[in-house]
Amino acid sequence: MYDGGKIIIGLIIGVGLLLSPFIYDAGKAAKPPAPELTEKAKEAKECVAETSYMKSSHMHLLDEWRHTVVRDGERYYKAKNGKVYYKSLQTTCLDCHSNKSKFCDQCHDYIGIDPYCWTCHIEPKENK
Amino acid sequence: MNFIISILFSGFAVSTLILIPWVGVGAFDLRVLFGVIVPYAAMATFFIGIIVRVIDWGKSPVPFRIPTTAGQEWSFPWIKSNPIDNPRGTGGVIVRMILEVLLFRSLFRNTRLEYRNADGGLKVDYEWEKWLWLAALAFHWSFLVIFLRHFRFFMEPIPSFVHLLDSLDGFLQMGVLPFNGLGVPCVYISDLLMLAAVTYLFFRRLYIPQVRYISLPADYFPLFLILALGLTGVLMRYFLRVDITAVKELAIGLFKFSPTVPEGIGVIFYIHLFILSVLIAYFPFSKLMHFAGVFLSPTRNLSNNNRFVRHVNPWDYPVQTHTYDEYEDEFRERMIEIGLPVEKQIEPKEEPKEEEKE
Numbered sequence: 001m002y003d004g005g006k007i008i009i010g011l012i013i014g015v016g017l018l019l020s021p022f023i024y025d026a027g028k029a030a031k032p033p034a035p036e037l038t039e040k041a042k043e044a045k046e047c048v049a050e051t052s053y054m055k056s057s058h059m060h061l062l063d064e065w066r067h068t069v070v071r072d073g074e075r076y077y078k079a080k081n082g083k084v085y086y087k088s089l090q091t092t093c094l095d096c097h098s099n100k101s102k103f104c105d106q107c108h109d110y111i112g113i114d115p116y117c118w119t120c121h122i123e124p125k126e127n128k
Numbered sequence: 129m130n131f132i133i134s135i136l137f138s139g140f141a142v143s144t145l146i147l148i149p150w151v152g153v154g155a156f157d158l159r160v161l162f163g164v165i166v167p168y169a170a171m172a173t174f175f176i177g178i179i180v181r182v183i184d185w186g187k188s189p190v191p192f193r194i195p196t197t198a199g200q201e202w203s204f205p206w207i208k209s210n211p212i213d214n215p216r217g218t219g220g221v222i223v224r225m226i227l228e229v230l231l232f233r234s235l236f237r238n239t240r241l242e243y244r245n246a247d248g249g250l251k252v253d254y255e256w257e258k259w260l261w262l263a264a265l266a267f268h269w270s271f272l273v274i275f276l277r278h279f280r281f282f283m284e285p286i287p288s289f290v291h292l293l294d295s296l297d298g299f300l301q302m303g304v305l306p307f308n309g310l311g312v313p314c315v316y317i318s319d320l321l322m323l324a325a326v327t328y329l330f331f332r333r334l335y336i337p338q339v340r341y342i343s344l345p346a347d348y349f350p351l352f353l354i355l356a357l358g359l360t361g362v363l364m365r366y367f368l369r370v371d372i373t374a375v376k377e378l379a380i381g382l383f384k385f386s387p388t389v390p391e392g393i394g395v396i397f398y399i400h401l402f403i404l405s406v407l408i409a410y411f412p413f414s415k416l417m418h419f420a421g422v423f424l425s426p427t428r429n430l431s432n433n434n435r436f437v438r439h440v441n442p443w444d445y446p447v448q449t450h451t452y453d454e455y456e457d458e459f460r461e462r463m464i465e466i467g468l469p470v471e472k473q474i475e476p477k478e479e480p481k482e483e484e485k486e
Contacts, residue, residue, distance in 0.1 A: 002442070007186040010423055015175060021282035025383045030284035032377045052392055056369040063303065063311035107373045112280035112290060115312065116301070 033106040041096035048079050048092075059115070062089065089121055098124045131333075131340050138348035142356050142403075149402035154395045162398045163378055164387040170405035177412025182420050191441040195432040198237065203435075215431045228428050232268075235261045260332065267325035270318035271354075273297055274361075277316070281372075281379040310366055319365070323358050326351060350416055353407050360400040370394040 001007065016023075041047075047054050049061065065087040068074040077085045086092050097103045100123055108115060152158040195201070199210025211220045212227070227233040240257040243250045273293060280290045297318050303311035330351050333343045364370055374390035375397055381388040411417065423429065456463070456470055463470050 001183070001186040002189050004186055007182065007424070011179060011182050011420075014420065014423075015179065019175070021279065021383045022385075024283050024287075025380060028284060028384075030380045030384065033373055052371070055373075055392070056371045056394075059312040060308065060369065064308045066303065066311065067308055110284070111372055111376060112286040112294060113313070114291075114295070116314075 033110040035104075035106040036099060036102040038096060038099050038103075040098070044096055046081070047096075048077060048083075048085050050080075062093075062117075065089075089117065090124075094124045099126060100124050101126060131343055134343060134345045134348050137345045138352050141345075141349055142352040145353070145403060145406050146356060146360075146399055149398040150395055153398040159389040159393075159398070162402055163389045163393075164382065166405045167382055167401060168387075170409040174408040174411050178417070178420055181412050181417055182424070185421070185424050189442040190426045190430065191443065192439050193430045193432050193434045194427045195434065196427045197432060201432055201435070216433055216436075217431055221429060221431050225423070225429055228425070229422055232261055232264055234428070235264055259328075263325045263328045263332070266321050267329065270322035270325065273318040274316075274322060277318070281376045282383055284376075284380055313365060315366070319358070319362055323355070323362065326355050326358065330355070346415060350407070350410070350414060353403060353410070357400065357403045357407060360396055360403060364394075364396045364400060368394060368396045370397045 054061075065077065069087050075087050077087045079085060094100075107113075149162045153162050195214065197210075197214040199213030200208060201214045202209040202211070202216040209216075212223050215221045215224060224233075236258070238257045238260055239254040242253040242255050244253045245251075277290060277293050277297060280286045280294065283290070297316045298314040300315055300317060301311070302315045305311070330348075333339050333347065333351075371390075371392050371394075374393050377388055377390045378393065407416075411419075453471075456472065460470055460472070460474060464474065
């Protein structure tokens with residue numbers, strides 16, 4: 001090889017950077033998050049929509065609620081099962097899911113999301 | 129090849145690649161194949177392919193420094209030289225390479241030839257052409273940011289630079305838009321930039337006749353593949369949400385060599401992953417190798433020292449020579465016999481003295 005030393009050093013650096021997730025993750029216990037339900041949430045059994053939808057798309061629902069409440073003044077949400085909910089993060093969502101650190105934060109921290117809900121809304125007080 | 133055929137061919141290829149995981153996971157639930165086997169195979173192809181190609185390139189000799197420079201060479205102290213564009217040592221080369229790799233300096237010098245009517249005749253003009261450079265810069269940098277942002281799915285715990293990138297890239301709050309969907313999660317600037325830049329780079333190929341003429345399926349295919357990769361990513365983030373905690377479980381599983389295929393990830397994720405797998409598997413065989421190749425551009429990474437360092441051409445074969453000295457050694461006795469002048473006389477052989485032996 002010509003200039004083989006330099007090329008091989010460059011190759012090692014480049015490939016090493018690309019392989020860094022393998023090196024970084026090796027030997028670390030990466031536990032998938034386990035959001036906990038409060039007693040009240042367990043009792044209610046169902047959220048405003050089915051679990052799979054809430055897991056993946058709750059932020060869309062909240063965004064829609066925000067728009068319709070703030071802009072159109074519509075404060076009531078009719079769920080698929082016919083139940084009517086008051087559209088409010090603090091009084092409806094957090095009524096059941098009052099354990100932010102063991103519910104919201106579980107997945108948000110795992111994925112590295114810092115939602116800006118709490119720049120306006122008040123975080124629930126948790127009994128620790 | 130006709131450009132319409134090229135585009136149809138590449139478009140058809142990419143559509144097929146989208147359909148394969150769609151059918152495979154959507155209809156046959158082949159999650160292990162598309163979530164574990166294909167990504168591993170693609171990664172292996174990517175890394176082995178890159179190493180093989182770079183080493184292959186390293187074996188090709190560069191016998192002479194190619195001074196395609198835009199600056200004055202170093203010569204006399206009273207002639208001002210350009211140490212970056214025409215470097216004579218390693219320092220200048222490093223600066224030139226950094227500018228090339230990070231800012232695409234040689235693309236910045238791009239000009240466009242134009243004819244202009246002046247004084248009753250045609251005149252040649254070289255126009256400033258910065259759009260290609262700008263789009264290329266926007267594309268490559270947003271692609272890098274997007275790639276690094278994805279490390280939040282690859283690493284646990286998430287390193288701090290990912291959080292920093294995430295907050296800088298996502299500082300726009302699009303909740304002001306009159307429709308729903310782009311408010312939460314926040315819209316990333318790099319997503320929009322990359323899609324816009326790739327679209328521009330595609331239309332540029334169609335719009336400029338000379339570029340259209342030289343464009344091949346090998347140009348359209350990676351463009352379409354990257355466009356499809358970006359579009360599925362954007363769709364997945366803003367419109368067809370999937371359970372991203374499960375996605376991270378799958379990704380971490382791949383990187384920890386303990387692959388899992390969690391339930392409840394939408395097909396769109398497998399399409400995204402499959403397109404990425406195809407892209408990286410195609411990488412070593414395609415023009416995308418400029419990723420490694422830019423570091424090995426001989427006109428950029430070698431200093432222009434032809435005038436004061438001797439470069440021996442490595443493919444010179446050994447030439448059979450017979451110098452005069454060798455000639456005379458061979459024929460000296462006969463030359464002396466016929467009275468030809470010689471440079472070295474035959475030394476009289478000294479006989480060993482017996483006295484010293486004893």
